[in-house]
Amino acid sequence: DAMVIQNPRYQVTQFGKPVTLSCSQTLNHNVMYWYQQKSSQAPKLLFHYYDKDFNNEADTPDNFQSRRPNTSFCFLDIRSPGLGDAAMYLCATSRDAGGTYNEQFFGPGTRLTVL
Amino acid sequence: SQQGEEDPQALSIQEGENATMNCSYKTSINNLQWYRQNSGRGLVHLILIRSNEREKHSGRLRVTLDTSKKSSSLLITASRAADTASYFCATPREYGNKLVFGAGTILRVKS
Numbered sequence: 001d002a003m004v005i006q007n008p009r010y011q012v013t014q015f016g017k018p019v020t021l022s023c024s025q026t027l028n029h030n031v032m033y034w035y036q037q038k039s040s041q042a043p044k045l046l047f048h049y050y051d052k053d054f055n056n057e058a059d060t061p062d063n064f065q066s067r068r069p070n071t072s073f074c075f076l077d078i079r080s081p082g083l084g085d086a087a088m089y090l091c092a093t094s095r096d097a098g099g100t101y102n103e104q105f106f107g108p109g110t111r112l113t114v115l
Numbered sequence: 116s117q118q119g120e121e122d123p124q125a126l127s128i129q130e131g132e133n134a135t136m137n138c139s140y141k142t143s144i145n146n147l148q149w150y151r152q153n154s155g156r157g158l159v160h161l162i163l164i165r166s167n168e169r170e171k172h173s174g175r176l177r178v179t180l181d182t183s184k185k186s187s188s189l190l191i192t193a194s195r196a197a198d199t200a201s202y203f204c205a206t207p208r209e210y211g212n213k214l215v216f217g218a219g220t221i222l223r224v225k226s
Contacts, residue, residue: 004157033213042203042216043158090157102207103148104214106157 006107023091035090121217138204
């Protein structure tokens with residue numbers, strides 16, 4: 001089945017220790033997104049890629065970086081995690097960026113704990 | 116900035132009852148979407164309604180859209196315990212490549 005896969009599902013890191021979360025998709029979608037979701041809150045968009053074009057949200061901290069080496073994979077790098085970065089990180093894809101075809105398909109998420 | 120606002124924040128009903136959730140938004144849109152999120156999981160797309168549509172059905176789901184009032188509602192009929200989840204409305208921002216999610220409604224269906 002075509003899907004969005006996130007690894008790992010649970011990640012524990014230490015304060016200040018870099019961590020990388022990964023996302024892969026078999027949908028062959030143009031657009032990939034990374035969201036941060038804290039408890040009982042709406043998902044907050046960090047950035048997205050349209051093909052190879054990177055689009056950062058204005059309020060995304062510099063501590064968060066992303067890489068998309070090919071259509072299928074996208075990575076979220078947190079250079080120096082702080083306690084406030086503990087959250088669920090959701091990866092999503094969509095077929096196209098515009099028009100009405102912007103339904104997003106989400107992975108199961110990676111829950112990040114920072115000790 | 117948050118585009119969608121939802122109410123109620125939480126809803127608790129008995130199995131078999133209907134559940135209605137509302138969403139309001141601020142700017143013009145070309146579509147509005149509803150998503151479900153089970154606890155600790157990713158979001159699942161439920162339904163998309165275009166700005167020229169007033170009502171849409173999918174199984175036990177009914178979505179309405181009133182662009183004059185900038186509001187939408189999601190009705191789940193004959194609810195089941197498995198419907199227990201958070202429900203989010205989402206609207207496109209800018210040219211539609213980004214979605215802005217409302218704060219969500221937590222639905223609990225008691226069996």
